[in-house]
Amino acid sequence: MNLTVNGVVAALPDDPRVSLLDLLREQLRLPGAKKGCNQGACGACTVLLDGERILSCLTLAVQCEGRSVTTIEGVGAPGALHPLQQAFLEHDGFQCGYCTPGQICSALAMADEIRRGVPSHVTGDLTAETIALDRDELRERMSGNLCRCGAHNGIVEAILETFADQTEQLEAAE
Amino acid sequence: MSLAEDAKQLVQGAMQGLMGKAVALAPDSWIPGGKPDPLIRHQHGHIGKPVTRIDGPLKVAGAAPFAAEFPLEGMVYAAVVHSVVARGRIAELDVTAAEAAAGVVAVMTWRNAPRLKAPPVFLSDPKAASGDNLPVMQDDEIHWNGQPIALVLAETQEQADHAKSLVRATYHAAPAVTDIEAAKAEGTKPGVFMGQPLHNKIGDAEEALAAAPVAVDATYTTPGHNHNAIELHAVTAYWRDGTLRLHDATQAVSHTAWTMAKMFGIDEKQVVVTSPFVGGGFGGKTLWQHQVLAACASQLTGRPVRLALSRESVYRMVGGRAPTEQRVALGADRDGRLKALIHRGVTPKTATNVMPEPFILPTRSAYASETMLLDVQVVELDMLANTFMRAPGESVGTFALESALDELAHALSMDPIELRLRNEPEKDPTLGLPFSSRHIDEAWRAGSERFGWSRRNRTPGATREGEWLIGVGCATATYPYYRMPGGAARLTLTRDGRASVDIAAHEMGMGTATAQTQVTAERLGLPLEAVTFNYGDSTLPGLVLAGGSQQTASIGASVIAAHRALVKELLKLAGNDSVLAGLDADEVGGHDGGLCKLDDPERCESYASILNRAGRDSVVVEAEPPMPLETQHWSMHSHGAMFCEVRVNTVTGEVRISRFLGSFDCGRILNAKTAASQFRGGIIMGLGLALMEETQFDPRKGRIMNPSLAEYHLPVHMDVPQIDVMWTDIPDPHAPMGAHGVGEIGITGTGAAVANAIFNATGKRIRDLPITLDKLL
Known part of the structure; x- marks a missing residue:
């Protein structure tokens, strides 16, 4: 009974009540996915499950058997940041930084x-x-990720800049 | 609060009032800020640059450790059981099933909790941090609906959460006062805030109002609000060798340490609070029962305890902003000059805190009026203590005041900006003090030009695009400059040309470490990379609340004091062989890695050279700034001109914000990037206040009925347009660095700017927040 987290195989918990979020944060010591409500309302716990964004607080760990999870720790680390993380820095797409991992994971899948x-x-x-x-x-699709500091403008600019190529490619194809 | 406590506060207030008069009359040069901070003259250095956050890489990588992310050996997890009645006693509290559940280590109730003193409530002492003064789990008495009655401790969070559901409680409910209207019928009492009555009277305002040729008189209401920082309140607590250690999420590390020490009857040095990152605070991350319960539970179990509140528990245990009912009446002559300004009303608090929502604060310094009557009355309810939330007073007070100004402008057929400028006071209208720095006219001028204010349609309800009505509105933003006593900082300078600042300050997203690194590097004449800013730890010097937008000034003044001590020490070490010989501390400043004579930058010696010659590896100094008398000598405020464009759907009543501009006058800006984010963040919380935010309090049960982020609506991406911000950047000559804190002003004025724009769009004047679509249909 395993799953893969950021490319590393991990055991599923014995207790079937454990959410994917708590497995990540408490057992695998990957606190990058955040707990902001634990009821699917804030998006801070967003991670990628086989490449799609999910709310890890509403996902039981045991539902993820044999599947692949990517958390913010798997997106990029200080010193080796993903271009989207770098764009968040440039555009100040965060203040306290608590909703940020969820915003970034969500944006990757959204694009x-x-x-x-x-x-x-x-x-x-x-x-x-x-x-x-x-x-x-972008704003519509990111509305499930709450930010209380009010970094919305910077988040939008960071995502637009990072995926500008994608938009241009689409426009060129039309 | 008891009558004795009220009396004590009033006596303290009167003493402050007497001292204030002396400070007001003193020469400028005797007052901190009487001589401008030399840094104000530095125009081309680090200050003001849009430096990217120093801690940014950690945050975007999810690697910044928050309070619930310190795993400890043998740690137990906690879950809170809350009361479901507002007043009374616990009749039965059966925890046997919970104790027998798998993984449960203990269930703590009033019967087995360690004995503690009641917490000193915030504002009762400079170091007090508690939201109320109620004993924490010491007896069977219930004071509010939601009060913790049991704490379940288990090996895992899942086990604790399940066992919590097995706790059975019954109550002897007692009559509770939970209805504001019923409480008002029993009578109100005068509001007292920070030792001063919330009351000002100049002449007979009611008489002047009745005699005024043009008048408006209306009542505005605002609901309760919750901070809703996305990080849940959390603490990891443990005891080691008699010392309590807390990994907390707090905007008050030293206050928390002192207050906890008082409760446990130990020395404040025996409580160590660290809080390196706070996932949003907004006034809510101070000391509430969860830290106390975790510390007690750790004592009870002998193990480290993690208590991370659920979102519902945050609503039940951490107070929010109280609702207000405000009457604003304005009387003017036909030219719009104010003859009467009345701003009075009622707000609820509890008997256990000292925080009436002080909604008249913005009005005290806003406009010149021949007569004035400002007054806050309170009723006391049996509810969770209300508390400070972003711009307490100004956020909701400006909604009423600035809506009323707009109503008066409409009644006079006058441009609302012109009306405001026409009533600009020459000195503070209620204190009589000169303003330290007030360039609100410039903020209005620059803002209206950028926004295109002159192109607006003055006629309400007359601009339409399909089913959408379009309108624009404006309002004044205002927030005081505060600096609280107790600041202190330590500066360390090493021979390799590096410096560090140690101060018990906080980072909740404001960019504290980044901006203060810029300031310190500039002051010392060092590159940014050579400066380290250490904060978020109660063992560091200083009592620095991250609140009241005062942290910038408090750190600034503390570092100025430490820097002066450092320069004195360096001059002493430099001795007679130095080119600096004979100069005193006022004549030199940091430049290019050393000390230079201020008016002769060629006369310099590097720090390395001074320390080398003295045979020293480092110099360490610590100092405290003078008392913040500047706030009693000048009237010190930030200002802003807020502009909003809305679209209101005529079919659904839906309101969309299409444009927003904040034009600010907040002294010198220290970091253009992080300050812009602070301004925008305040404005966005103001959009929430205007359109959607409301804590729904059931007056029958005294219970909050929407304790979740699904039912308490915050602005989401789709609600937030691109928000434009600009600033005068004119330094306040009497503030450290010439700067004011900028964390709160953005939420002020925003509610009124939105409401005024909605009036311009629809002709409907909504005086009851939030402006939900039902009110526009």
Whole structure:
């Protein structure tokens, strides 16, 4: 009964009540995923499960058997930051830093959802082959990640800058 | 608070008042800030630069350790059981099933909790940190709906959470006062804040109002609010060799250490509080029962205890902002000059704290008026103690005051900016003191130009795009400069040209370490990389609350004092062989890795040279700044001009903020990047205050009914437009670095700017926050 976390195999907990978030934070000592509400309302615990963003507080660890989890620790470390993490620094896309790992993990998967053409509430043409990563799409899709310090503008700028190439490629293809 | 306590506060207040008069009349040169901080003259150095956060890489990598992230050997996890009645006694408290549950180590209740003194409540002593003065789990009495009645301790959080559900409690409920209207019917009492009555009277304002050619008179209401920092309140507590150690999430490390020591009857040095990173505070991360319960539980079990509150427990145990009901009446002549300014109302508090939401504070220094009547009355409820939340007083007070100004401008058919400028006071209207720095006219001028204010449609309800009505509004923002007593800092300078600052300050996202590293590097004449800023530890010097936007000034003044001591020491070490010989501390400053004569930058000696010659590896100095008398000698405030554009849907009533500009006058800005984020963050919390935030308190049961982030709505990405900010950058000559703290002013004025824009869009004046869509249909 295993799962993979940031490329490393880890054992599932004996207690089936343990959430993926608590497995990460308390047993695997990966506190990068944050607990802000423990009831799926804030997004601070967002991690990637087989590349898709999930709320790890609403996911039982035992549901992840044989699956692959990526946490912020697997995205990039100080000294070897992912371009999105670097962009968060440049654009001051955080203040206290508590919601930040969730914002970053969420944004990585969100950009991929757009790349795959998954529509959102604000997508105009649901049948369109490609969706542009513009401010409204981004803000709508990131609205599940709360930030109380009010770093929203910097977060949006950081994501836009990081995935600008993606937007340009899509526009070129159209 | 008892009558005796109230009397004591009033006596203290009167003494302060007497001393204040002497300070007000003293010559400028006797007062801290009487001589401007030399750093104000440094124009091309580190100060003001948009330096990226020093601790940023740790935060974006999830590697910054927060309070619940210190794992300890043998640690037990805790879960809290709360009362479900507001007043009375616990009849039965059956913990046998919980104690028998798998993994449970102990269940702590009032019967087995260690005996403690009651906590000193915040403001009762300079070092007091507690939200209220109630005993913590010492008896069977219930004081509010949500009070902790048991703490379950288990090997895992899952075991603790399950066992918590097995605790059975019944109550002898007693009558509780939980309804503001019922309490008001029994009578109100005068509000007292920081030892001073919340009351000002100039002339007969009611009479002047009745006689004024133009008048507005309305009541504004604001609901309770919760801070809702995304990091849950958490603490990891353990005892070692008689010393209590807390890994806490707090904006008051030294206050917490002192207060806990008082409760446990030990020396304050026997409590060590560290808090290197705080996941948002906003006034909520002070001392509440959870730290005390964790420390007690660690004593009871002999093991380290982790108590990370659930979101619901934060609502039950950590106070928020109290609701307010405010009447604002303005009387003016036909030219808009104020003849009468009345701002009075009622707010609830508890008998166990000293914090009436002081909503008249912004009005005291805002406008010149021939007459004035400002007054806060309180009723006391049986509820969780309310507390400080971002810009206590100003946040909700400016909503009422600045909405009323807009109503008066409309009644006069006058530009609301012109109305405000026409009533600019020459000196502080209630204190009579000169302003230290007030450039609000410049903030209005620059802001209205950038926002395009002159292009607006003055007629309400007249600008439409399809089903959307569009409007713009403005309001004044204001927040005081505070500096609290107790600051101190240690400076260490080493022979390799490095320096460190040690001070018990805090980082909750403001960028403290980054901005203060810039300031210290500039003061010493060192590169940023050569300066280390150590903070977040109660064993460091200083009593530095991260509150009241005063931390910047407190650290600044402390480092100035330490720097002066350092320069004196260096001059002594330099001796007669130095080019600096014969100069005194006022004549030299840090420059290019050494000390130089201020008006002769060629006359320098490097720190390395001074220390080498003296045979020293380092110099260590510690100093305290003078008492903050500047705040009684000048009226010191930050200001802002807030501009908002809204779109209101005529079908659904939905409000969307389409543009927002904050134009600020907050002294000199220390870091353009982090300050902009502070301004924006305040404004965004202000958008929440305007449109969605409300703590729903059931007046029948005294219980908060929406204790979750699903039911208490915060602004999310889709609610937040690009927010423009700008600032005058004019230094306050009487403040350290010429700077003011900027953490709170953004939330002030924002609520009114939104409400005024909604009036311009729709012609509907909403005086009851939050402005939800039902109020616009």
